[in-house]
Amino acid sequence: MSTKIAPSILAANFSILKEEIEDVLKGGADYIHIDVMDGHFVPNITIGPVVLSSIRPITDKTLDVHLMIENPDQYIQDFVDAGADILTVHAEACTHLHRTIHLIKEAGIKPGVVINPATPVEMIKPILKDVDLVLFMTVNPGFGGQSFIPEVLDKVKQAAKWREELGLSFEIEADGGVNEETAKQCIAAGVDVLVAGSAIFNEIDRENAIKKIRQSN
Numbered sequence: 514m515s516t517k518i519a520p521s522i523l524a525a526n527f528s529i530l531k532e533e534i535e536d537v538l539k540g541g542a543d544y545i546h547i548d549v550m551d552g553h554f555v556p557n558i559t560i561g562p563v564v565l566s567s568i569r570p571i572t573d574k575t576l577d578v579h580l581m582i583e584n585p586d587q588y589i590q591d592f593v594d595a596g597a598d599i600l601t602v603h604a605e606a607c608t609h610l611h612r613t614i615h616l617i618k619e620a621g622i623k624p625g626v627v628i629n630p631a632t633p634v635e636m637i638k639p640i641l642k643d644v645d646l647v648l649f650m651t652v653n654p655g656f657g658g659q660s661f662i663p664e665v666l667d668k669v670k671q672a673a674k675w676r677e678e679l680g681l682s683f684e685i686e687a688d689g690g691v692n693e694e695t696a697k698q699c700i701a702a703g704v705d706v707l708v709a710g711s712a713i714f715n716e717i718d719r720e721n722a723i724k725k726i727r728q729s730n
């Protein structure tokens with residue numbers, strides 16, 4: 514199956530956000546990746562459910578919402594009501610990860626778990642059977658335009674191995690510093706969904722940028 518591409522709107526021009534999203538959809542985006550930051554869990558503040566609800570009518574494609582926030586349980590219903598299809602929470606931000614993942618499931622959408630580059634993959638092994646997506650941060654979360662951290666690929670390989678051994682079907686996603694070159698390494702390690710911000714939105718021809726990342730294996 515071909516690798517999915519999820520443009521991260523963090524790198525889009527927010528003054529013309531609808532046009533930016535339509536442009537990457539026309540260019541072949543599979544998911545739209547939406548970064549929610551609270552200025553506490555990460556040192557940056559971005560968007561919340563209000564903006565998500567104005568993105569929802571633009572497309573039926575998957576809205577992949579990455580919560581980089583403290584106390585995610587408190588906001589799950591808001592993001593579900595606003596139209597998220599996948600809601601991904603940080604293992605590092607959840608005191609009771611199992612409860613949070615099941616709250617998302619019970620709210621009727623797909624739960625995902627994400628870990629930072631320095632977090633051991635063993636931390637999420639017990640929750641793998643409950644999630645639809647495992648997101649590996651290949652930069653420290655908070656900002657676009659950072660350099661890819663290649664050591665994360667060993668964790669991707671381990672998760673792909675566990676998926677096979679345990680007969681599970683979650684998708685493996687990588688996010689941060691993804692470009693034509695690093696996409697190749699991600700795909701070889703077992704990544705199914707590549708999140709890319711600058712490598713897509715900083716290009717004039719988004720269709721070509723998406724094609725180059727997707728076909729980099």
Ligand SMILES: O=C(CO)[C@@H](O)[C@H](O)COP(=O)(O)O
Nearest residue numbers: 523654655657658690710711
């Ligand atoms: O979640 C994040 C950053 O915290 C990412 O989604 C970035 O938005 C990816 O940007 P690039 O590294 O592709 O520019």
